[in-house]
Structures are given as structure tokens and as C-alpha cells.
Amino acid sequence: MDSRIMHQLTYGLFVLSAAENGKDNGCIVNTVTQVSAAPVHVTVSVCKQNYTHDMIARTGRFNVAILDTTAPFELFQRFGFQSGRGADKFAGVETIRTANGILVPTEHVNAWFSGKVLQTWELGSHSLFLADIEGGEIMSGTEPATYAFYHENVKPRPQAGKKKGWRCKICGYVYEGEELPPDYVCPLCKHGASDFERIE
Secondary structure (H helix, E strand, O other): HHHHHHHHOOOEEEEEEEEEOOOOEEEOOOOOEEEEOOOEEEEEEEEEEOHHHHHHHHHHHHEEEEEEEOOOOOHHHHHOOOOOOOOOOOOOOOOOEOOOOOOOEEOOOOEEEEEEEEEEEOOOOOEEEEEEEEEEEEOOOOEEEEEEEEEHHHHHOOOOOOOOOOEEEOOOOOOOOOOOOOOOOOOOOOOOEEEEEEEE
């Protein structure tokens, strides 16, 4: 594996993909962290209500695509808004199937790598997967898309005075209400209340 791949991990946004019984699925995550260098291990935090989480928990394998600064909002809609239970999230997306048998998108991707789960921790609404890196590839020289870049350049701006409440920082879903329940889960991307921000 190209060791430069791990240098692309930032406070960014990633497409996490998994496959089971001939079905591929993916979701947007923002918590992928390298925790050791030799061997290369990473942790990935995934909401338990996400279909991709279930696949990883059962198969122990996944891919991570590191999105770059060319990624359009439509890509975030596809992997963040759309449920994968009845739809093919990869339809119309340029992909490759890696050695572990899982699809990974190749458009708007800085790099990708494959992981094999070594250990899992249950952490409330999320699971934390510790994984060994099995392979990967640099796809482009374009900078990885950080969380800040997404908010400043990709996410549509809210229309003033239109809605009040709380907005999911991952997918943009708006919860209309004065107070957000602490156990609330986004109906679109399945992230918890901690990933919501108040609309001012």
C-alpha cells in the first residue's frame, strides 16, 4: 500500500462502503482515524442504525474512500440522504471492486483503502471498529475535503427566515423544533443528536 494514503486522513468526509450477499452499500462518515503506524491500524465510528454498520458488523470488512475538494453536493446526497436498503447507492457512480470484494467510488476521491476489523466497541448509538489496513491506492493529487471545506464550499446555504430548528451537519436534514431530543437520530443519514447544529 502507498504509505501516503494515511497522510490524506483529515477531519474530513469519507464514503464508507461494505458488501454482503451480493449487495453493496455505503454511507458518509467523518470519523476515520489512524491509531498506529506499524502495523497500520485505523478506527471508524459508525451509527448503529446505518445499514452499512450492520454489514461491517457481520462481515468484518469495509472500504474507505477519502473524498476530495471536487466532490459535489449530489454525492453527499446519494450516500448521506438515500437509504441503501432498497436502492443501489452506486448506480451511475464510477467504481472499482477491490480485492476484498467491496465497491469503492473512484470519482471525486483522493485515495481509498480497505480494512479488516480486528475489534469492535459498542459506544452508545455508534460502534467503533478497529481495523487492519489490507491495501489501498492514491487516486488523485487533489486535496482531501475537510469538514470545514464541506461547510464553506459544498453544503447549500440555509435560506434566512425559512426554517428554524436544528440542522444535521452531515447531510443537511432540518429538524423543526425548539429543542432537539438528546436521543434523536437523523432519519436520512442516521447520525445522532451530537451531529446537529441549531439554525440561528
